[in-house]
Amino acid sequence: MTSSPAARSAASGAGKPGAKPGTPAPAALLAWYDRHRRRLPWRAEPGRQADPYHVFLSEIMLQQTTVKAVGPYFTGFLARWPTVSHLAAAPLEEVLSAWAGLGYYARARNLHACAQAVVARHGGRFPDDEAALLALPGIGPYTAAAIASIAFDLKASPVDGNIERVVSRLYRVAEPLPGAKPRIKALAAALTPAQRLGDFAQAMMDLGATICTPRSPACSLCPWMEPCAARAAGDAALYPVKAPKGEKPKREGAAFLAVRADGAVLLRTRPDKGLLAKMTEVPSTPWGPKPEAPEAHAPLKARWRALPGAVEHVFTHFALTLKVLRADLHATAPAPEGHRWVTPDRFDAEALPSLMRKVLAHGGIE
């Protein structure tokens, strides 16, 4: 009975008069979303309008970052800076230290700049206009469309990794990413309904995150099973097609862990630009293909001893092996120019990336 063509058609929402068989119907996805939507800290209750600042904050944090990782950061930021005006008034150093551990630190710098721009250009209210959103720092095509649709219910088609996957499977897009992005964007825009824009965008993302997953999609549970070309072909897991990736280079270096008798560690702030810009670091040699002789790079004269083992850390575009050299100094040792002594109880006020936490832990600090 329920497996009859008519029943399947009706269940997919594709059986309405005028709808071609095999056309993914927004109504079917929205009906699924109404039953299975995820409850997330930044989401409004069903039928309620989301706070644009909450949407903005979550969207920036969620760029290339898992929902699980974002959760506590979102809650913490919102408690500390309840509105975009509060965030704009905060010192950048505090924003960076609150962001520490979440990665992609340019996001935090742009988040802060964006908050200030919202105050300066728009009186502290996010513009309900995709083009104006796109003009703000840190907000690209995806995030502008996401805020426009989710916070303001405007007609916009955000395309993130989830939606790329869903659409590439629906239409069995053979062209590899990233070349296929324009086509996928156009297909996604053509799917977008005229009503419930925010729900539709979030439904697409929830579908990608919970049903249309990268490895083993749960096609049998999908509201768009019937119109999906990849499901029909039985090869959904092969999409999206991606261009092959190059090999990840290796870099090596040595970190100087200077520890004072009172437990303070010698730290400094990284340069304004480049990797981990403006974040706190343990002084180190440059990181290169070959390890350099460390002596010339030591921040101060001391008896440096190599600790056993090394710290391994994988960045997006290279893998790093850091030896750790430790020196113990008396409690009155002065900090060299550009450096500072920081006791472990003050680490939370520092913008310490995970790599530097690893270096400290390798030396038995904390």
Add this chain to the structure above:
DNA sequence: TACACGTGGTG
């Protein structure tokens, strides 16, 4: 267009 830019989880 292609690369720089973090981190933690997973099959």
Add this chain to the structure above:
DNA sequence: TCACCAAGTGT
């Protein structure tokens, strides 16, 4: 173990 992946943007 390790390659891949997660609500991308800036240059």
